[in-house]
Amino acid sequence: MGKIRQRLYVILGLVVVSIIALVPRNTKERVIDAKTGGMKDTLVRRVPINLGLDLRGGIYLALEVDQSKGPVPDCADAIQRAERVVRTRMDEFGTKEPVVQIQGRCRLIVELAGEQDPARARGVIQRTAFLEFRITDMKSLFKDALPQIDAALRKAGIKSRSNAAPSAVAQLFGGDTTHTTKAGRDSAAEANSPGVLSSLLFQGQLPGEYLVPEEQWPLVDSLINRPDVRAAVPRGLDLRWGAQSESRGAKAYRALYAVDSRPIITGEYLVKAQARRDPVTNQSIVAFQLNHRGARKFADETARHINDYMAIVLDGRVQGQPPVIRSQIGANGQIELGTKPLQEASDLALVLRAGALPAPLMIVDERTISGTLGADSVHDGVLAGVVGILLVVVIMIGYYKVSGALAVAALTLYCLFTLAGLALFGFTLTLPGLAGFVLSIGIAVDANVLIFERIREELVHGKSLRLAVDDGFLHAMNAIVDSNVSTILTALILYAVGTGPVQGFAITLIIGIIASMISAIFVVKTLFLIWLNRRPDMVTLSI
């Protein structure tokens, strides 16, 4: 009895884990806001199984370095630079989870779920990268203009949504706030409400740097792109977002920089950039070299801007934290990253090279699938699955009676385990994968068929019920293991050579086989043990 209890605990544990893995949960998805045209985050409640592009619609692009207009000697470096550039531009799409990855050595894969316009995608991705160095807002002109901007927004009827705003203002501008709130208390109640924009900004570490909580940045982005706000931003200043979100403490922030609208130099003057570690100071540094014309220009500019901060802007996004200019720089300069890991320096060097030597990309494979087609595929696939399961249920119960019903119960668990496996390991379900899942339902009962037939044979040989069941499971084992291992091997090969959808098929097949081994052998054996224990007087087995 204790053995059965142990087995039941194991099954219960697996079921609980599977259910937890499949419980619909809130996931943050970035969508285009219909009203403002900007980006906003929404919470969507869904079962956490990744659907492939063929099931939810979207664009798949494979890109390579275009060699037609002259050979590119190091395609691996070129594709890494391109990856950096494309990644920077991903915010332009409002795609939920954009995938940008290097495949093999010289190919870049971009997947944009939900996106439908391949021409737009091509335009954004193939645009030439643009690198510029810009001095940040050293005189805090933007900060001084904030009250005017807030006033403009208030006039437009936009109210601050944040309740904790006064304290945020306090955190932001320190001493300033007492002054503002006092002034506010004196004037009209309307003015008392904190500034719409200023309440969302936190002062950063250096002049012209502001931090926005990650969840607020789509909102702030839509605010700063309003024409009335743009008009209120001081002339000669532009606002640029940081490329990545950074965490300060437990919260994630996105940096917003106020920078000079005139770049001091652009990527066309850059000759090379390399990351290395200074042997003396052990600092991570990026050494870069400018061409002759660039060196003259840069020397002039840096002489005027000593002790100013210089933002490195690639495709309109500020990359990393702007370094300070310590002295006049000519043809050879270096950016010191202090104790930061060398990886970060390599990344920055990649950014500089991306802007200096834009890699022309060509699209070697483009697939676009509409969302409606994907939804149809899901619908049809699920229908086929349900009908397939029903047929298998009829066959199994019709032929094996009660034992068949036990196998069907195990089959339910099989479906649960397989789907949970997909969700738990983050694999993607594709249309061929869905077909593979349906197919595997038919194959999954094979282990039970083998076992049941074996039990029948043992019974014919005159063994007692108990012994027949035990021996049936034992003797069928060899065949089950051998046949399943061979199927897993072919599926692994398929995974190794296949692309997206076919890999999805291979993965579903492999997970399905493993799940079927658990459900058909372990679960069914447990059910048999319980059954035999409950009915010790049973003389014929319903099999």
Next chain:
Amino acid sequence: MIRLFANAQYDFIKWRRWAFSLTGAIMLVGLGFLVTRGVNYSIEFTGGTQVQVEATHKVPIANIRAALDNIGLTHADIKNFGSDTSFMVTARIGAESAEGDAGTQAVADAVARAFDQSVGVGQYRIERREAVGPKVGRELQGKALLAILFSFVVTLIYLAVRFEWRFGLAAVVATAHDVVATVAFISVMHLEVSLVVVGAVLTVVGYSLNDTIIIFDRVRENLRKYRRQNLYEILNLSINETLPRSVLTHGTTIATTLALLVLAGEVIRPFAWVMSFGIFTGTFSSIYIAAPVLLWIEKRWPGEDARGARTFGSRAPATPHPAR
């Protein structure tokens, strides 16, 4: 209790020559189709453009054909895809002037213009468009071939480790038969060979192997159990003993593939066809190819079985079956 084929005692091996002739004939017909018509590769393998369009109203296919010709896509194929309002345009590299990578995308854009002309702007929706460059196609061709070859090698090694090389070789011959028979089926049906269909062929390989292993497993067991009988009898006995299982498992698998074939939609249909055929040929080959080949191999290179439990065929046949 229902028992199908319980205690069956058919002499399967006796019919092996008939079986060889039958499968040989099927393969010859398939080969004939293959030579005369060629393989209908999908654009994944050839490179090219494919656009699937759903129109809001019925449009005669001739109108769209005319619009395609008008725009210069004279070699593009057009056909209905599942329904009257659904169209699929395919233009392979080589057939169309769409050489190079940007070309395949230009063709896709041109197809959209043809639909603007014939169906009307805004009267249709592009459901799917694929533009595959020539290089990607060539790569995939190589990979698919490699996958099938590699799966044979891995299978052979696995079976050699688990059984004995004679069993392994017989199983691989049976599996190779399945691949050839499936290719014959594909060319007779003129199915489009996409990567998913190659996946189906590999799944057939796995399935057929699975089936062969079940029977060979029983052969191995019976060789140890019945020391009097010769291999011919043991093969027949093992096939008969596993017959109920074969019938049941094929029943459930066929049920699910038929569900896919009928319900899962146009994209999966070629896959479902190949799987349905593969299940038949896999079953057939396990009985009529793997077993007779094992018998033949054993006659040429007699030896011990996997565990050295007994010597194959060193004894005269106990019953007067002519073990040819």
